[in-house]
Amino acid sequence: MAALQTETADAARADTLRFEPDEAPPPALAAALGFQTVALILAGVVLTPLIVLRAAGLGDADSTWVVFSAMAISGLVTVVQAMRVGVLGSGHILFMGTSGAFIAVGIAAVEDGGLALLGTLVVASSLVQFLLAYRLAALRRIITPAVGGTVVMLIAVTVMPIAFGMISRPPPDPSAPAAAGPVTAAATLGAIVLLALFGSARLRLWAPLIGIAIGVAVAAGFGIVATDRLAEAAWIGLPTGDWPGLDLRFGTGFWLLLLPFVLVTVIGAVETYGDAIAVQRVSWRRRRPIDFRVVQGAVYADGLGNLLSGLAGTLPNTTYSTSIAVIDITGVAARRVGVWGGGILFVLAFSPKLAAALLSVPDAVAGAYIVVLLTLLFIHGVKLVAEAGLTYETGLAVGLSFWLGIGFQDQALFHDQLPQWLRAIVDNGMTSGGLCAIVLTTLIGLRSRARGGVTAELGPAAVPKVHAYLQEFSTRLGWDRPAVERLLLAAEEALIYLIDRDAADDSQGARKVRVVARAVDGVAELDIASAPLDGPHIDDAMAQLHDDGAFVPDEASLRLLRHLCRSVEHEQYRSSDHLTLRVASETL
Structure with missing residues (x-):
């Protein structure tokens, strides 16, 4: 029965897959599909770092630099993922973009030491990702999907209040109606949800972008969209902001935030690990075994993206699962699409007009978008846990880690009894819950520990x-x-x-x-x-x-x-x- 199902799946894939990774579609088709995917992910690439900067209170000059850096690095590493340069890259279509998992720790870093501290922490934690890629075989029993899924769920829980705060924040124009923010957010959220529930598979991919467009249109009706800088911005040019540099003092803030950054980096590697497996399953006409050398290449490239992001002073990036959905729908898995798409994203980084348009998105629209993003992030965490198999032991580890993380995040557990240095670490629910998940997973492994060798x-x-x-x-x-x-x-x-x-x-x-x-x-x-x-x-x-x-x-x-x-x-x-x-x- 299993063999028959495999043969049926292979036959269906052979009928729908038009181009495998090694095949070359016409340049016009590859460019069009690359541009389509860039349009799908652009909001995530740009709005995620903008949300961090807005929550931390940074100005427009910093925002233009961060937008430029996020787009340019995401485009460059997307090309590396597709082309496979040495050990770097998967050789598949895996578009890179800003990671939503770093929102909470990114805000903490920017509030504590600005973009310079953020960059230093990202550079330091990116080295861990290179180590993970190199030692992937040895760590496969410790950094499990169950650990990754638990931390991803906690990231969504800890960041959601920030999104709610953006939605409820009054518009900058005091003369705007009181209902402007709530109505704009409701229009954005409602459009995305309705398209996601009732749209076709192809239309659902565009739901976030369409929802943002509708939200901006409603906000414009209330007069809360700032268009001054959009009219003044040039179509082609360099960002107005300056490189923030790196904070090499390695003060208390660096050491307190290093562990949370390392944990989120590990989770980013787990997400990339899953995407690199999934993209192999949809990229070949005949079922092939998973090649973990491809997975290692994807994680290496992810580490490169994080390293470059840190040097530039922006949030790290990660693989976007949208790539897999696009391959499944279009039937084109040729790596040439990734090369074209990455090149287009890199070129768009040099358009101040585009950056200004994205900077004009109101907080209410960005907040509603991030609510959807975090909801999908939470679901992704649940799927990671489910893929690991919910045994009694795994369920206990995931459940206990999740609730302890929330307890420490809400400062409901021993907050006043803990020393200040420890409180600064465990008050982040993602950190405390992630550490608990790693410890419990290690204990489960010891229960069935290897006998010598x-x-x-x-x-x-x-x-x-x-x-x-x-x-x-x-x-x-x-x-x-x-x-x-x-x-x-x-x-x-x-x-x-x-x-x-x-x-x-x-x-x-x-x-x-x-x-x-x-x-x-x-x-x-x-x-x-x-x-x-x-x-x-x-x-x-x-x-x-x-x-x-x-x-x-x-x-x-x-x-x-x-x-x-x-x-x-x-x-x-x-x-x-x-x-x-x-x-x-x-x-x-």
């Missing part, structure tokens, strides 16, 4: 060493003889498969293999790690097994693995290959 040179001599290790492991579990034999045979066949691949690839000389076993609810989970090996993904190799009854010697190991294991997963990273085998104590 064995390292050997990848070759026939590795088999008896692994057997001895697994014999001891299964004895502690109390498995019967047939279960132990299944476990040993599965490990042996996996090693034979790796040894055969190693023999066909002598580019790196002798390789090491490490086998680590852990017990999870009556199932032995073996993680078999080695240096990167050339050759097909094991999912592809298993999919190509002959089903005509003929015996093919080269397929023996794969056939036995498929028979002995509940599941076989293969994750290919730039620094290592990981085979994960799950062998049950009882036969199905």
Whole structure:
């Protein structure tokens, strides 16, 4: 049944996907789709940093610089994502834009030390993202979707009061009607919601942009849209603001805000991780296994975007999931679209007229937009948690972390009893809840912790060493003889498969293999790690097994693995290959 569903999905994708990443659509089509996607994400790229600056009370000169920097860097890194420069980039259409996850910590940084402190914190935290990309294989059991989802939900909860404040803020013109703000916000929010609920799939993509346009039109009717600077701005030119520089004093504000920035950066990496997986699923006509080298490239490029954003003094960027929806609807996954779109976004950064138009958006409209953005962000967090699988343990970790985060955010937990330095950290619900989620996830991992491990040179001599290790492991579990034999045979066949691949690839000389076993609810989970090996993904190799009854010697190991294991997963990273085998104590 599963194979039939996969074949049906592959056939449907083959019918609707017009261009794969490596194919070249006509330049006019690629440019048009790139411009369409830029139009879809432009509000998010620009309004998100403007909301931070308005909440922190900064002026228009700073705003023009931040808008310019956000657009130029987002465009540049979008091109890098599509083209893949060295280890940087995914090689897929992944548009980059300002990250809404940094709104709360961004406001705190700007209020404390201006754009210079913001830039320093972003630069420092971006280095963590490069480390995450490099060590992605080792950290995959700690930085989980459940942790990321919990923090994303808390980000939405902590920032929502800021959006409500923007909606209820009186218009700058004291002569404007009292109802101007509420009516404008209601028109914006209502238009977005109605289009999202009743519009077609294609129209829903445009819902935020249409809602903002309707909100601005209503605000113009009340006379609360400032158009003076729009008329004076040139069509082409440089921003009027100056580079804010970096705050290298590393004062108390830097150290208090560094941990929250690092946590949000980790969550941004988790979001990029998910988008890089999702874009692979919609970009090929035939189902392909997920290539985690592509995921690493996407996270590396995200780190580059954050580093450049910090040096420029603006909010960090992240991948926009809109890219995946556009591919799904248009059927064009060619990376040329990303190159065109990134180039268009970069060029638009040099239009003061566009920046002035976006700066004239009233607070009520921006606040209503951010309410929708945060709602979608919260839903994205829920989806991340659901993808992890809501077991009893995961549910406890997510629920406890979420409510403790809200408790500390509202200063309802031990606020007066905590020392000042600790209060400054945990009063941010995203920080306290995120730390709780990481600690609880680590404890859950310790519950099924790995039992030792064995390292050997990848070759026939590795088999008896692994057997001895697994014999001891299964004895502690109390498995019967047939279960132990299944476990040993599965490990042996996996090693034979790796040894055969190693023999066909002598580019790196002798390789090491490490086998680590852990017990999870009556199932032995073996993680078999080695240096990167050339050759097909094991999912592809298993999919190509002959089903005509003929015996093919080269397929023996794969056939036995498929028979002995509940599941076989293969994750290919730039620094290592990981085979994960799950062998049950009882036969199905």
